[in-house]
Amino acid sequence: MEKPIELGYNISLIDLFDLGMNQRTGSYVFHEEELTIIETSASPSLPHLLNGLEEMKIALKKIKYIIVTHIHLDHAGGVGLLLQKCPNAKVVVHQKGYRHLSNPSRLIEGAKAVYGEKFDELFDPILPIPEENLIIKEDGDTLELSEGRTLTFMDTPGHAKHHFSIFDSKSNGVFTGDTVGVYYPQLLLDGVELYLPSTSPNQFSPEAMLQSAKRIEDYGVDRIYFGHYGMSENPDEVFDQLRHWLPKFVEAGKTVIETNPELSFQEKSQLISEKLFDLVSRFLDTKNVSRDAVVYEILNLDLSVCAMGITDYLSKQTLNK
Template sequence: MNVTDLGFSVSLIDAYDLEKEKRTGSYVLHEEELTIIETSASPSIPFILKGLKELGVDPLQIKNIIVTHIHLDHAGGVGLFLRSCPNAKVIVHPRGERHLADPSKLIQGAKAVYGDKFDSLFDPILPVPEDRLIIMQDGDTLQIGENRILTFIDTPGHAKHHFSIYDSFSKGVFTGDTIGVLYPQLFEKGVELILPSTSPNQFDPDAMLESMEKIASFDIERIYFGHYGMTSNPQHVYEQLKFWLPKFMAAGEKVWCENPNASFEEKNDSLFNLLFEEIMSYLTEKNISLDGDISDIIQLDLTVGSMGIIDYLLKKNQ
């Protein structure tokens, strides 16, 4: 089984992104207007379809497919998934619409980051027909059941094309990557670790904190992460972001000042090492060691996150 019942008529399907458990998930809201939030990348679509089958959900029933933002690990598979969901519309941030209709720039940008790994991670990326795209502006709402209204919240910081979705029934927010990544593999070790997602090329630390405050203003009771799963302790999430984000930025500034003539790749490597040491030290103090998939996932996140921080500092110092 790759499906988890989260209560409040919400199910989480493990999409096995990067062929790893508990990396990226799709949420199913079991309402009259059956709604899916996040599709992950195209290689994840067979796992999502399998999860729907386990839930007894026919893709023909799906009315809404929502992507929090258009990064390929969240929306790269939407075009392929849509082929199985002929009655569904795709809901996207205003800044993301044209890129789902024509994903050529998304493909180009991802190839620049992931290089030779692109095909295995993301292929194929299919366009979404324009007549099946719906834009939601900040504050727009969508009623999908008698007691369930979704409110769309513009939440930049991770990306300018990012919204989060407040769910009135569960009093939860689907936050994508805006306020971080949750690592449920560490739950059994007694740690709820949330790290900021600082990937290129629209990362903005100030906007990220402003988005966090915007989300917190809804007085929520749970957070549904794109990576991965749910917490019913929103206050801890806010504390983690306010703890780690300044550390990430301080490490970035240190690398930038100490290696002014280094290449982007050299700065990125240096920053990765600093951040990984910080996190290892934090976990060691709690008598936790990293191994297996969780170590791989955190290292990948820090590699891409370091790129975003260096890219941000490069633009800031131009």
């Protein structure tokens, strides 16, 4: 079991070993008067979260808020199960995610359609949250955790319409979920900083993503706290890489679809995934990163999901013409 990482400013990071991978998804813990957690991952990650809290000697009855940046299962799938163990906690969610946490039947149905027989292993259980335990935060709303620490919520679509990001006044940082992408800290050992856009289906919008990123950038933050995975103190590089990679991802999708219009959704997505993998791996080759590096396992997964989101987005663009 890995110990929680202390990030300063009374914030800790717990590795949740999402999908059995380390440095994949994390929970952030605020050690404040109103003890608060951001993100839970899916239910199978809950033992890692509980172990991390126990390591820090945090009693579950002291947890006041559990915040999810959006309702995708790798961020919020375990929140219902966690809530059962936290008798005094409320769950904070975007207004567009509220009803899906109250009644997760559509989340479950969608996940089963994608993951089939693997659903139980990856996500089960996904439990409903009583409405009296849910708090909606809209754009500009705040949450005071202690004197001197206020969280400010901002509506940041692009990855998903039910996504907010959270500005932390004390550390001058933003918890961005998936809005400004995914961070691969495994590559720091190779001297490489890599941030890639997260273009998951089915609400991906590159235009909205760039607008949301600009809004976060305009805060002049010192830190970005990613859902996947960890913290960066180089926000300028984060935003520069998003603006670099996002058009390349979309262009790769356009090339595949324009060349192969007769293919099925799955076939288009597979070709786009291969094209994205080639783009990223060629970049890593220039940085002398081995093709056997552990990061490639995560990249394969991420880029296949990104490809599905790009296929979905471009298909909708075609229908709307």
